[in-house]
Amino acid sequence: MDASPPILVEVDHIRKEFGGIVALDDVSLRVQERQILALIGPNGAGKTTLLNIIAGTITPTRGQVRFKGKRLAGRPPYERVRLGIARTFQQAHVFAQMTVLENVMMGCHIRGESRPIDAAFRLRRARLEEEDILLDAVRTLNLVGLGNRADQLAGDLPFGQQRLVAIARALASDPTLILLDEPAAGLNRLEKNDLVDLIRRIQEMGITIILVEHDMQLVMQLADWVVVLDHGRRLAQGTPADIRRNRAVIAAYLGVEEA
Amino acid sequence: MPSFQPQDYVQLFVSGLSTGAIYVLIALGLITIYNVTGVINLAQGEFVMLGAMLAVALVRLHLPLALSALGAVLAVALLGGLVHRLTILPARQAPDVALIIITIGTAIAIRGAALFIWGTMPRSLPEFSPGAPIAVWGAVLSRQRVWIMGTAAAVLLLLYLFFEHTLLGKAVRACSINRQAAELIGVDARVMGTLAYALGAALSAIGGIVIAPLTLVSYDMGLMLGLKGFVVAIMGSLTRAPAAVIGGLLLGVLEAFISGLWASGFKDGIAFLVLFVLLLVRTVPWQDLWRRPA
Amino acid sequence: MSLAPRFWKEKTRRNAYGLLFLGAFVALLPAWLHTPYALSTMVLIGIDTLITVGLCLLMGYAGQISLGQAAFFGLGAYGSAILTTRFGWSPWLGLIGAAVCTAGVAYLIGIPVFRLSGHYLAMGTLAFGSIVHIALTEWKAYTGGPTGLPGIPRFSLAGVPLKSDLAYYYFVWAIALGGILIALNLVNSRFGRALRAIRDSQPAAESVGVDAGRYKLQALVISALYASVAGSLYAHYLIFVNPQISSLDASIRVLLMAAVGGLASIWGAPFGAAMVTLLTLGLREIVPRISGYGSGEHQIIAYGILLVVIMLFMPQGVTVAAAHAWDRLGGWPALRKRLPRVRRFR
Numbered sequence: 001m002d003a004s005p006p007i008l009v010e011v012d013h014i015r016k017e018f019g020g021i022v023a024l025d026d027v028s029l030r031v032q033e034r035q036i037l038a039l040i041g042p043n044g045a046g047k048t049t050l051l052n053i054i055a056g057t058i059t060p061t062r063g064q065v066r067f068k069g070k071r072l073a074g075r076p077p078y079e080r081v082r083l084g085i086a087r088t089f090q091q092a093h094v095f096a097q098m099t100v101l102e103n104v105m106m107g108c109h110i111r112g113e114s115r116p117i118d119a120a121f122r123l124r125r126a127r128l129e130e131e132d133i134l135l136d137a138v139r140t141l142n143l144v145g146l147g148n149r150a151d152q153l154a155g156d157l158p159f160g161q162q163r164l165v166a167i168a169r170a171l172a173s174d175p176t177l178i179l180l181d182e183p184a185a186g187l188n189r190l191e192k193n194d195l196v197d198l199i200r201r202i203q204e205m206g207i208t209i210i211l212v213e214h215d216m217q218l219v220m221q222l223a224d225w226v227v228v229l230d231h232g233r234r235l236a237q238g239t240p241a242d243i244r245r246n247r248a249v250i251a252a253y254l255g256v257e258e259a
Numbered sequence: 260m261p262s263f264q265p266q267d268y269v270q271l272f273v274s275g276l277s278t279g280a281i282y283v284l285i286a287l288g289l290i291t292i293y294n295v296t297g298v299i300n301l302a303q304g305e306f307v308m309l310g311a312m313l314a315v316a317l318v319r320l321h322l323p324l325a326l327s328a329l330g331a332v333l334a335v336a337l338l339g340g341l342v343h344r345l346t347i348l349p350a351r352q353a354p355d356v357a358l359i360i361i362t363i364g365t366a367i368a369i370r371g372a373a374l375f376i377w378g379t380m381p382r383s384l385p386e387f388s389p390g391a392p393i394a395v396w397g398a399v400l401s402r403q404r405v406w407i408m409g410t411a412a413a414v415l416l417l418l419y420l421f422f423e424h425t426l427l428g429k430a431v432r433a434c435s436i437n438r439q440a441a442e443l444i445g446v447d448a449r450v451m452g453t454l455a456y457a458l459g460a461a462l463s464a465i466g467g468i469v470i471a472p473l474t475l476v477s478y479d480m481g482l483m484l485g486l487k488g489f490v491v492a493i494m495g496s497l498t499r500a501p502a503a504v505i506g507g508l509l510l511g512v513l514e515a516f517i518s519g520l521w522a523s524g525f526k527d528g529i530a531f532l533v534l535f536v537l538l539l540v541r542t543v544p545w546q547d548l549w550r551r552p553a
Numbered sequence: 554m555s556l557a558p559r560f561w562k563e564k565t566r567r568n569a570y571g572l573l574f575l576g577a578f579v580a581l582l583p584a585w586l587h588t589p590y591a592l593s594t595m596v597l598i599g600i601d602t603l604i605t606v607g608l609c610l611l612m613g614y615a616g617q618i619s620l621g622q623a624a625f626f627g628l629g630a631y632g633s634a635i636l637t638t639r640f641g642w643s644p645w646l647g648l649i650g651a652a653v654c655t656a657g658v659a660y661l662i663g664i665p666v667f668r669l670s671g672h673y674l675a676m677g678t679l680a681f682g683s684i685v686h687i688a689l690t691e692w693k694a695y696t697g698g699p700t701g702l703p704g705i706p707r708f709s710l711a712g713v714p715l716k717s718d719l720a721y722y723y724f725v726w727a728i729a730l731g732g733i734l735i736a737l738n739l740v741n742s743r744f745g746r747a748l749r750a751i752r753d754s755q756p757a758a759e760s761v762g763v764d765a766g767r768y769k770l771q772a773l774v775i776s777a778l779y780a781s782v783a784g785s786l787y788a789h790y791l792i793f794v795n796p797q798i799s800s801l802d803a804s805i806r807v808l809l810m811a812a813v814g815g816l817a818s819i820w821g822a823p824f825g826a827a828m829v830t831l832l833t834l835g836l837r838e839i840v841p842r843i844s845g846y847g848s849g850e851h852q853i854i855a856y857g858i859l860l861v862v863i864m865l866f867m868p869q870g871v872t873v874a875a876a877h878a879w880d881r882l883g884g885w886p887a888l889r890k891r892l893p894r895v896r897r898f899r
Contacts, residue, residue, distance in 0.1 A: 055760065057756065057759075057760075076759070076764075077756075077759045077760055078759045078760075078761075078762050078763055078764045078765070081760070081761060081762035082762060086760070086761075087760050089756070089757065089760070093754045093756060093757035093760075094753075094754075094757070095749065095750050095753035095754060095757065095758075096753055096754075097749065097752075097753055098746070098749055098750070098753060102746060102749075105746060106746060106747070106750050106758070106761050106763075107761050109743065109746075109747060109750075109761050109762050109763055110761070110762035112743045114742070114743055114744070115744075116739060116744045116771055116775065118742075119738055119739050119742030119743065119744045119745065120735045120738050120739050121735070121738065122738050122742075126742055126743070129743060130742065130743065133743065166757075169757075169761060170760075170761075172761075173761060173762060299672045346861055346865070349865055350864065350865055353864065353865075353868065355671045355672065356612070356616075356618055356816075357864040357868055358864075359618060359672060359675050360808065360812060360860055360864050361860065361861050361864045361865070363620075363805060363808075363857075363860060364856070364857045364858070364859070364860025364861035364864065365857060365861055366857065367802075367805065367853045367854070367856055367857035367860070368853075368854050368856075368857025368858045368860075368861065369857070370853060370854075370857070371851060371852070371853040371854020371855070371856070371857055372854050374851060374853070374854070375851060375854055482801070486679075486683070489676065493676070522691075525687070525691060527683075527687060528683075528684060528687040528688075528691075531680045531683045531684050531687070532680075532684065534676065534677075534680040535677065535680045535681065535684065538666075538669055538673055538676065538677045538680070539665045539668075541669070541673065
């Protein structure tokens with residue numbers, strides 16, 4: 001048996017209260033490098049909240065998150081991108097009035113260092129940067145298969161493809177960790193198969209993935225490790241096969257069709 | 260510098276209250292409109308001006324004062340409803356920026372129309388009950404100011420009765436609390452919006468008419484009043500009437516004191532400073548201030 | 554392989570052509586319109602173009618609302634006026650000094666104000682604008698009060714004072730065209746892209762590494778710089794300033810010019826400025842004859858109606874609406890069909 005790969009993300013005793021409501025209660029987990037970890041649970045379990053805490057859009061009431069050993073506390077989302085954390089949103093949130101290519105170029109934003117003054121006078125630094133960003137973005141677009149849509153306005157695309165744009169945008173920042181928030185919601189069977197392929201390819205690129213998902217079939221296909229949340233607490237964790245047999249998990253999902 | 264007697268302070272306080280009462284009326288109109296339609300009506304001040312102007316115009320046509328006042332309020336209420344139908348409803352889907360610009364545009368269009376129709380000459384409205392000033396708590400108050408405070412109090416009472424004890428008022432409230440739920444039980448949100456606008460405009464008009472005898476009525480009197488009404492509405496977080504009432508009275512008193520004890524030129528600046536401070540206070544995350552960082 | 558890289562060079566080329574065309578137009582216009590009245594109108598349009606471009610950057614691209622832009626204009630104008638009349642600075646130094654001060658004020662104001670959004674942001678900028686207006690009116694010792702400051706010296710270029718309207722016309726428009734060029738560069742850059750991303754979705758922008766607060770602040774400072782330079786040019790042209798230039802009505806006028814030209818259109822700015830100025834002048838001629846009330850700022854009724862109509866029916870501005878109409882009617886191919894055939898030269 002190989003030595004287990006290093007731990008990339010450490011979530012320690014996270015608690016999040018919103019006024020009187022406890023969204024997360026003492027949740028801990030570990031994510032290994034190059035792993036696909038799926039975060040599942042009934043609606044309202046706190047999955048997206050946990051994702052938001054790792055991404056930095058929400059601050060926990062107690063507990064902490066460590067990434068590559070560094071504490072993430074106090075770092076706003078835009079700082080975490082530079083550390084190597086990228087994310088997508090449930091609602092895609094593409095930049096609707098910008099083209100698909102520009103959306104992905106935004107993903108490359110942190111690759112550049114130029115300031116407004118460089119841009120204002122088209123100094124060399126800005127121009128060279130733009131070339132690099134453009135090439136990177138085109139490459140990433142082709143990777144997810146949207147090359148032919150580059151000049152379309154992102155807001156005009158069907159929702160499934162907007163999702164894809166968002167994923168490409170996240171990939172473009174050359175992350176170590178990607179947080180995917182329900183990437184399969186609203187996709188049909190064919191699109192979901194493509195998504196599974198894409199996520200596998202992302203993993204092959206060496207990127208670690210945390211996935212919040214409701215589609216059990218997808219989760220069972222992709223995940224290396226599954227963490228189940230219910231009512232803000234960690235109910236169970238294990239391999240997909242373990243989770244499938246876990247009685248507590250089945251009970252929590254009572255009424256929901258099993259994969 | 261004249262020496263100040265306690266009398267003078269009371270005088271300033273009471274006259275400040277009456278000015279504040281006007282701000283309260285305007286703010287209540289804003290709050291009503293915001294609660295039901297979600298729009299901040301930046302043209303509210305112009306309804307104040309229109310109320311006063313129309314009352315003056317009707318008086319000039321030799322109508323009795325009471326009838327002129329009533330006619331003016333009804334006309335402005337009608338116009339308010341029209342503004343909602345013509346400029347707000349069509350812009351339902353528009354982004355916030357567009358709505359703000361639309362209300363601003365409406366405001367200056369109304370102001371321009373007033374200029375066009377009535378010119379720049381200031382006019383005046385006769386006092387409601389001419390006579391000697393009344394003594395209140397050692398201060399001397401003109402009768403009109405008593406009218407102002409009395410009217411404001413009466414309006415507050417009527418509003419309360421309307422919203423709490425009439426079916427229509429409850430429907431409007433329902434719409435402001437939860438539009439979707441209200442629509443499910445048969446309340447037409449668009450009609451409620453028009454009604455709210457009409458009501459808000461009427462409140463402003465009443466404010467304008469009741470202060471008209473004390474000030475010069477002209478096409479540009481609405482701007483400052485509208486802005487101050489907005490400041491007071493913000494004191495009530497745009498949604499809470501009681502806070503607005505207190506805030507409005509406070510602002511009036513503050514203005515009276517600054518104007519009386521210092522310099523009148525800065526009087527208008529007070530409202531803006533207050534606005535600025537209020538807006539900033541909103542942005543400080545009070546609840547995070549004492550939390551231990553995770 | 555997509556056509557994207559070629560598309561980019563295409564856009565840069567179009568901008569360059571546009572600038573050349575506009576530059577030629579501006580350079581040749583005085584041959585046709587050379588009365589002092591016409592020239593001074595065009596000077597003012599040039600100054601208005603500058604401040605409008607600044608507002609477009611802030612509103613159309615960064616997506617922020619400013620109802621107090623005229624405050625920066627006033628600060629620039631008064632800054633130049635005070636530095637040159639009271640402290641004897643040269644106009645160029647005065648322009649730079651005023652711009653630096655205005656930028657500083659913008660920075661300080663922006664930090665708290667950009668924590669607000671939507672209506673509150675609009676009101677915050679309005680309050681700021683009004684406070685500046687009142688300060689300029691009341692602080693008589695420095696600003697000369699409501700009657701303003703006279704006696705401002707003129708600009709000199711290489712020692713030669715710019716006295717004639719024509720000379721100033723070229724001077725102002727050279728700066729205006731430069732301002733447009735810089736704005737176009739900003740927009741078609743990583744910075745401009747980040748602004749648009751913030752406008753489209755601030756949370757998504759932050760999720761790709763954009764520090765939205767910092768960028769919004771930069772956009773505000775840049776727009777304030779544009780307004781300040783415009784103000785300085787104005788002060789040295791009229792050689793007189795009064796507080797009205799920083800009033801709420803002035804801010805609304807800038808807003809209107811931006812809206813007419815298209816909030817997110819740099820090219821629309823000179824067009825919007827020209828349209829509003831011409832409309833104002835036209836109204837000033839016509840309205841007193843109908844209304845019988847003579848003087849007065851009657852054009853505001855048109856401003857109001859225009860604002861509402863544009864926001865309801867042409868929110869992207871008249872230029873874009875016209876472009877769409879042009880496309881719908883068939884564009885260049887349709888026009889070519891109607892014209893007699895001409896041999897094409899390669």
